[in-house]
Amino acid sequence: MEDKKTEESGRIPGSRKNAVFGIVILFAVFPFIAGDYYVDIGFFFGIYALLGLSLNIVLGEVGLFDLGHAGFYAIGAYTTAILNTQFGIPILVLLPVSALAASLFAYVVCSPIIHLKGDYLCIVTIGMGEIVRLALINNPFDLTGGPNGVFGIDFPSLGGLLVIDSSIEFYFLIWIVVALSIIGLLQLQQSRIGRAWNCIREDEVAAEANGIDVRSFKLLAFVLGAGLAGVAGNIYASKLMCVSPESFTFWESCLLFSIILIGGMGSIPGVLIGAAAISLFPEIFRPFAMFRMLVFGAVMILMMMFRPAGILPRKRGGMGFRPDHGNPVDDK
Template structure:
């Protein structure tokens, strides 16, 4: 490949991709609406920061993908792609200023243009925009040519600033809750009401660099020391770590405050759902897209039994809970029977149909005298533990923690049992499994029933947490989210599910500004994670191995 070709292929083309990406996030309004929040107060708004990060990333990729190992051409590619990105934006600003494109593209506002051109009107602004692109490209080019350590240091330090600024609304209330003079002083030093102070930004970079260098220098020593420990000692340290983790989990809500506890309970509900679906999809290999049905059944059983509305059975949460789980299990068996013979995508759409049928039936006017219809069922009492009302999310947290530990325990035991092995065998090949003497009917139904039971447990807790149930809360997106959690986390892996739920459900809740864009970011994240790490974030060791075998085989056949 000649230099000119590479300039076109890497510099211009990757620059164009970056340009379109930045254009998209500008046009859907992210740059503008995040412009109100500063990463560094008065210096760097969040919207601009995101645009800069994408530009630098694209320019860096342009340098990295260059097949010619000539420093000058790599640098040139980075600069060119940076320039192309800003060229796209400049063209957009010029078009937007001379024609009325706002009729169609609602995000193309004058405010956006002024943000993109740094507030400078006319040709000066365009020039500034192009210059910024050039500088981004040059920065990325230099970054690429740096040696490994300084490069990682720079990137991570910049990311630290970004994350500290991004999570301000989380960190600040936690700091303020202590209300000690020292901490108040620190909070004031680092944060204004809107973003980091410049001093805070510099300080955090310095602190980060020191910590990073210290860790880098001693990392090897610590690891080798741990490896040199005798087996018992290692086990002991593992147990100690487990106990520390347990203590952290127990005292966590006392420090988190209302908002974070709320987020954690949401994550917890999805972890429970994910653990249940993991049995069906991860262990037994049955793709179930109607999983929300059992969640709904759990919720509605608790609602009907405990709420004074409709029937007024007058049971309390603890009496209703086992009934809800049993109903879930029964429903799992009942809905499992008709789909026994279906495979693959036929199974997926049939189960999805079941989920919708349950929701529509609950919603209908026809069943309204018994299920409440669109009005739902309200006034569900909170769980009551020895006279103590579990009202706040902090209280529900313990309920969920207990549930999750129980379900993880059951999952681990099941996995290692005969049934677990039968599920795995069925996942690999149904026909072979049957030939080996596995009773497919019983094994499948058991998988459906177990998963349904866990889901109903989650639903029961959900109903009593939120205090009311509505058919609209049980739509197909819950099923889809749970499938995504299981697969993004790493199919079949229990820690993966916790990580998946935290990333997919918790993170978007934390970033309140993202509210409007959370589904957008969620979609992008799903695609990117699957493209970069198809085996999931925390894959099960066995599965990862399998997976890599398969991709290599696949790559061979395609080639």
């Protein structure tokens, strides 16, 4: 989104810059010309984009199979729901609190399992996600409301000055958060942290042998990813005004996983494409709803056959072209 203009202005070609600018304008104008129903679809597109970005850190950048990501999302949503309904803390104040709660949960839960590899980690994270959901259903300490969930969550507001209660306002809230996250994540991709994550994904042993603290960086990815999922949970809870365990099922984790697979591992534009595929297309093709799973399965198979790296895999390179260095000269 607007991030790309600022971050990569030195090297992206004009056409791509214009495309990014066009997309930003499209996102900004869309809610004023579309009906509330479509604005709400746009909102959920935003939620999935944010969740996709958060899982992209863990799965896309570091290559850790996390099939329990809905668990972190749930922790964020329930933190907001409980603290807001029980103590009346404003939603926007709870935004960072939810992120911290989900991060802390990820830190505590993932510390002991972080050394697991590939499918083993996958199984454990499935278990983690399910434990969170079952715990919510069982209503610990009478906090989570059991299978019914928590009701009566406030709209986000800033002391009466700014009350976010309409579809359009929610749409802008989520997309501003998404845009800020994209800016931050693009910065991270180009930093030593993003590189370290990618190195771990490529070859863990070589990463460790090149001075990368593999364990800490994996944990960092989980903590950051969970934090972003917590933010998504916070906004989701205040939009729906209620949260219930059925929003955070294993199926939800699978959807997030497929966002990354469809878009391309570690590719931020890919996440947006993937999130659109997950949230928009079912709405567009609502008349064919009964075939949805069939089409979904077929699309996944075709993807694996023809574009195994995703629709928009991350392009690398171009890092050597710096204005201050002029054109690169061959050394031979």
